Amino acid sequence: xxxxxxxxxTVLAVFLVIGFVSxxxxxxxxxxxxxxxxxxxxxxxxLYCLFCFIVCLVMEPGQVPSHYVPDVEGEEIxxxxxxxxxxxxxxxxxxxxxxxxxxxxxxxxxxxVLKMDxxxxxxxxxxxxxxxxxxxNLVLFATLASCYSSVVFITRVYEKGWHFPGSSTANFxxxxxxxxxLGLSLVLASFLGWHVYLIAxxxxxxxxxxxxxxxxxxxxxxxxxxxxxxxxxxxxxLSILGPNVLLWFWPTAVGHLRDGTNFQVSRND
Ligand SMILES: [Zn+2]
Ligand SMILES: [Zn+2]
Numbered sequence: 683x684x685x686x687x688x689x690x691x692t693v694l695a696v697f698l699v700i701g702f703v704s705x706x707x708x709x710x711x712x713x714x715x716x717x718x719x720x721x722x723x724x725x726x727x728x729l730y731c732l733f734c735f736i737v738c739l740v741m742e743p744g745q746v747p748s749h750y751v752p753d754v755e756g757e758e759i760x761x762x763x764x765x766x767x768x769x770x771x772x773x774x775x776x777x778x779x780x781x782x783x784x785x786x787x788x789x790x791x792x793x794x795v796l797k798m799d800x801x802x803x804x805x806x807x808x809x810x811x812x813x814x815x816x817x818x819n820l821v822l823f824a825t826l827a828s829c830y831s832s833v834v835f836i837t838r839v840y841e842k843g844w845h846f847p848g849s850s851t852a853n854f855x856x857x858x859x860x861x862x863x864l865g866l867s868l869v870l871a872s873f874l875g876w877h878v879y880l881i882a883x884x885x886x887x888x889x890x891x892x893x894x895x896x897x898x899x900x901x902x903x904x905x906x907x908x909x910x911x912x913x914x915x916x917x918x919x920l921s922i923l924g925p926n927v928l929l930w931f932w933p934t935a936v937g938h939l940r941d942g943t944n945f946q947v948s949r950n951d
Contacts, residue, residue, distance in 0.1 A: 687739050690806040696735060704728045706859050707831040710846055711838050720834065727827035734820035735805070737933045743810025744796030744942045752780050753944065782943035784811075784911070786888055796942035799886040811942035814886075815923060816933035818877055825870040832867045835860035884911045884918035910947050921946070 687693065704724075712721050772781040774794050781787070786798040788808050796811035809817045839860070846856045880890065893909055900907035912918065921938075929935035 684740070687806045692804050693739065693806050696804055700728065700732055700735070703828070703831060703859070703863065706856060707834060710856050711831065711834045711860070713847070724827065724830055724834070727823055727830055731820065731823040731827050734816055734823055734933050737816040738802075738805045738809070738813050738820055739807055741807075741813040741816055741934070743791075743798065743808040743814075744812045746777075746779065746782060746785060746794050746796065747941065747943065750780065750782060750943055752782070784886065784889070784945060785943075797886060797945075798888060799880075800888065811939065812936055815936055818881065818923075819931055819933045821870065821874050821877055822931070825867070825874045828863060828867040828870050832860070832863050835863060881919055881922050882915045883909060884913060884921065885909060908948070911945050912948050913946060 707724055707728075708721055712724065772783075772785075773779070774781050774787045776787050776789075776792070777794050779794070781794055782796065784797040785794050787794050788798060788801050790801050791808050795808045797814070799809040799814055799817070801808045802817070805817070807813070844853075844857055846853050848856075879885075880887065885893065889909065889911075893907070897907045913921065923930040924935055924938040926935075
């Protein structure tokens with residue numbers, strides 16, 4: 683756990699946005715509209731979003747174990763980074779060590795990250811093997827909270843007009859916040875859809891772009907390419923979110939994950 687990750691302008695900005703949106707939703711949009719139940723539902727979504735954000739911040743994405751050696755006797759990974767597989771191990775020149783499959787070097791973290799998805803500047807941390815589930819839950823609950831807030835705003839405006847209690851400056855801030863929230867909801871919903879797609883295909887963001895290139899290269903040489911870790915939607919979802927549906931939305935429930943240095947490979951190739 684690195685508490686230094688909290689000392690970042692972008693992390694502070696996210697805390698401020700969550701705080702400001704929560705204030706506007708609870709004490710302006712819902713003040714004379716909606717009851718205690720609406721406030722409780724939004725309060726839960728906002729607090730859970732905050733919880734997932736903190737988990738993403740403090741949870742390590744996954745470092746290569748010091749005892750790691752490539753399993754040269756193990757199964758090959760067809761199509762995994764063309765020309766590179768476990769028989770021809772991948773090496774990180776910066777860390778001067780072997781990289782397990784799906785591992786990538788992050789220049790910002792200055793280390794190799796297991797099953798790296800991307801480096802998130804808003805979280806000031808890499809999203810990888812161990813904290814991806816927390817990240818997915820963060821995106822999910824941020825989308826739900828943002829959409830809930832937007833619906834409350836639209837309903838309030840529809841029923842009582844554009845004028846909110848307070849000065850004209852405050853009114854301008856509230857209306858602008860509501861309109862920005864509508865845009866934020868669309869962005870977050872698109873981002874959530876993207877990560878649902880990645881989970882359904884057992885892809886990371888990096889692997890998606892590698893796959894585009896690999897497919898193009900394969901097509902040029904008259905071959906076909908398929909993602910080697912795609913086990914089918916059902917098994918892909920279980921392998922990432924876990925076998926217990928009740929724990930899919932608990933960000934720290936990652937006991938089902940392997941050590942992040944080896945992954946089940948599709949047998950369809
Ligand atoms: Zn490295
Ligand atoms: Zn990083």
